[in-house]
Amino acid sequence: MRMFKYVCKRIGLLIVTFFVIVTICFSLIKLLENEVPLGMQAVVELARREALGYNKPIIEQYGIFLRNVITKWEWGYSWHINYMMPAQETITPRLPSTLLVNAYSIIFCIPVGIALGIWAAIKKNKITDHIISTSVMLFVSVPSFVYAFLMQYTLGFRLGFFPVIVSSLHDAGGSWFTRTMLHSMILPVLALSFGSIAGLARYTRAELTEALTSEYMLLARSKGLTRSRAISTHAMKNAMVPVLPYIFGIVLSVFSGSIIIEAIFAINGVGQLYIRSIHLRDYDVFVVTSAFYTIITLASYILVDLSYGFLDPRIRMGER
Amino acid sequence: MAGKNTYEPVPVEKLRFARTELRIHDTVPATKPIGYMKDAWIRFRRNKMSVAASLIILAIFIFAVITPFINNFEMSSVDGIYAKARPKLKAFERSGFWDGGMNLRLNNRYYMYLTAIGAGAEDVYGAGVTWEDGINSPYYPVISRGEAYDSAGAEFRDARVDSYYIVGFVYVSMTREMFDDVREWEAETGINVFYPMIDTRSRYMDPGNARDANFWYRHAANHAPLNARGQRMDTIEEVMEHGFADNYLRDSEGNARYWVRQDRGMLQVRVLYYNYYQYMNGHEPMHALGADGQGYDIWRRLASGILLSFALAASVSVINLTIGAFWGAAEGYYGGWWDLIAQRICDILWGIPFIVVAALFQLHLVQTGRVSPFWGLVLAFVATGWISTSYTVRTQFYRFKNQEYILAARTLGAKDFRLMFKHIFPNAIGTIITASVLVIPSTIMIESSLSYLGIVAFNTRTTISLGTMTSNAQGFLATDPHILFWPSLIISLLMISFNLFGNGLRDAFNPSLRGTEG
DSSP states (O other): OHHHHHHHHHHHHHHHHHHHHHHHHHHHHHHSOOOOOOSTTHHHHHHHHHHTTTTSOHHHHHHHHHHIIIIIOOOOBOSSSSTTOBHHHHHGGGHHHHHHHHHHHHHHHHHHHHHHHHHHHHTTTSHHHHHHHHHHHHHHHSOHHHHHHHHIIIIIIISOSSOSSOOOTTTTTSOTTSHHHHHHHHHHHHHHHHHHHHHHHHHHHHHHHHHHTSHHHHHHHHTTOOHHHHIIIIIHHHHHHHHHHHHHHHHHHHHHHHHHHHHHTTOOSHHHHHHHHHHTTOHHHHHHHHHHHHHHHHHHHHHHHHHHHHHOTTSOTTOO | OGGGOOOOOOOGGGOOOSOTTSOOOOOOOSSOOOOHHHHHHHHHHHOHHHHHHHHHHHHHHHHHHHHHHHOSOOTTOBOGGGTTOOOBOGGGTTSSSSBSEEEEEEEHHHHHHHHHHHHHHHOSSSOOOOHHHHHHSTTOOEEEEOOOEEETTEEEEEEEEETTGGGOEEEEEEOHHHHHHHHHHHHHHOOOOEEOOBOTTSTTSOGGGTTOTTOOBOBOTTSOBBOTTSOBOOSHHHHHHHOOOBOBOBOTTSOBOOEEEOGGGOEEEEEEHHHHHHHHHSSOOOOTTOBOTTSBBHHHHHHHHHHHHHHHHHHHHHHHHHHHHHHHHHHHHHOHHHHHHHHHHHHHHHHSOHHHHHHHHIIIIITTTSSOHHHHHHHHHHHHHHHHHHHHHHHHHHHHTTSHHHHHHHHTTOOHHHIIIIIIGGGGHHHHHHHHHHHHHHHHHHHHHHHHHTSSOOOSSSOOOHHHHHHHHGGGTTTOTHHHHHHHHHHHHHHHHHHHHHHHHHHHTOGGGTTTOO
């Protein structure tokens, strides 16, 4: 019951935070001047803005905005990217590519990262551990766009193993799961994964080495378990408790990293939409994409916090 | 056993004082005390990786600072003709390494064209040159070439070509005064700038090549050179035997002409660009790290980008530290309602994705011209960055504020401010310094990502950031990877070094690790 109350409290806080952030975004963006339309359509354009209430005071506009969002799920209109398309609908066609690249990357990096971490921990202070730890240090530090470039140049351009950019939906035969599409997504997925793999491996190694030196491991060995059995049944279970919440954190870092990967590999995803909405000053699209990224950030924070409580019985939720 | 315990009592006269000659008492420690900072320094020094990392950081910083004094180029000096030129050092000229060379696949006619650049450079007065003259000329662009091979019925050679000499000749317009000035300079230095003009209306000229000042020799429509009798020479051997036949503009006496009058009193001249560049800039064209896609010197721009990154990261770190320390101290020390409200404010700010903050600051402050891009970015970083510092400080205050020594100090009459910053704050100093150092790599990384994405723009003639350099270079990834290589290398080096340095600091400030390292 206490758990339920705590979850409710956290979700309530999430909604309030989300609301405040959207409010800040909306009012700051509306404070900016709208550029004056030119040319043949100028009169129509101005009339449209008047009808949509763009010339009213900001507080009134905000009221209209809130009413539309809550009652009709309308976030305004795109003025530049997709002319007169409802802003929330500009996200929908771009969502699959972003989600797919992120999902592949997460699916790829979790087993690899954990496996490397375990391997390094078991072989602690041996040559394997040194190699893994050094490369982890390199991959954690070097920004993802640098190895994106490296792979684009070597694997994509020089050796020609993979396409340099992700193919469009049309070129891939109209589906997200054709061979062409998957093949072209390999480079961005790799570029997105390396950092997370390294982070996960480092974290797993630290947790597992701590577990391996603990006293219950000594007990397990002295009661006659083999080393491998002791590790797999005793140390691993305890080491994984903090690793699982860390994985939720990775989801967030992968999502924010994907904006730059989308730009490098020309993926027409939400990240690109966001960047274009800033460059073209498509304000309503900016607000809705900001809301999209905010909700992902907040949700992953909550998941991290809650998963600690669910997994680790020593942490009692809702207690000070 | 107990029954055997029959000790004789020892008589008093058998007891005597031991060590009467020694006075046993505490002495003042003879060694110097080791303070917290000194202790940390000793531990830091033992960590070889961190020391190496800090040396690398220092080296990069010094590199950036001294560059303006040892580099020939200004931030704003740009030469579009040498855009994308390869890295070259004079000492390595024609050595095959760091010599400004690029690898090209030459067909026969292109090979002749490049040789003609060398030959033309030897022919200042239009007196005629041989193939050998071209090959031996210092301006001959080909550094080395492989054997000829057949591909799809045509002959090709793989060659390494100097990206500076390959420019060859260029048409330039100048005033009469400038012409005379260059002539004077030529006489002074002995370096030839002006070369004979080409008769572009001649029937030995393909009209499509009229703007290319390197086609000084007679050639057919397919660019194959013609010999003096007007016959096409398709093989290298033929050209070697007969040489190039020049197509210069000559006056009635047969002397080569060096200029053609244009409208508004300007003269059109044909210059060897390598030497003309020396006249214009006072030094040979030579970019030690190459030139970027617009023709800026990469070395100079890189140094400026590094300084910008350092300045940005340092300002963000210092401002974060200041705000975070005061906010966290107030929260942790006073607690209660103030803490609750302050925590909620932090929670909300913490939830905003950084890219949204950066975009809003750019749109509001920078693009409207209220602040410079630099300070706009600093503000964006500071807007949410101080929160993590304040969390650290707050935790430390909660830990220490109820300890006895604080109570003692308070009893002695210490004021709140003194308690906060004299007695509690120093406990957190190690954690805070480490956190402030680790802010630096993340700031550099986020800045380069944002400028890569074009959300912040540092791309002017006088300011550049490392991220903008990579972003500009991406278009040349396939053809000119060196433009992308240098900024990526420096960013990676900075990131690795700062992370290692920060980790070393963290371990050094952690006294519980004392003695654990070998």
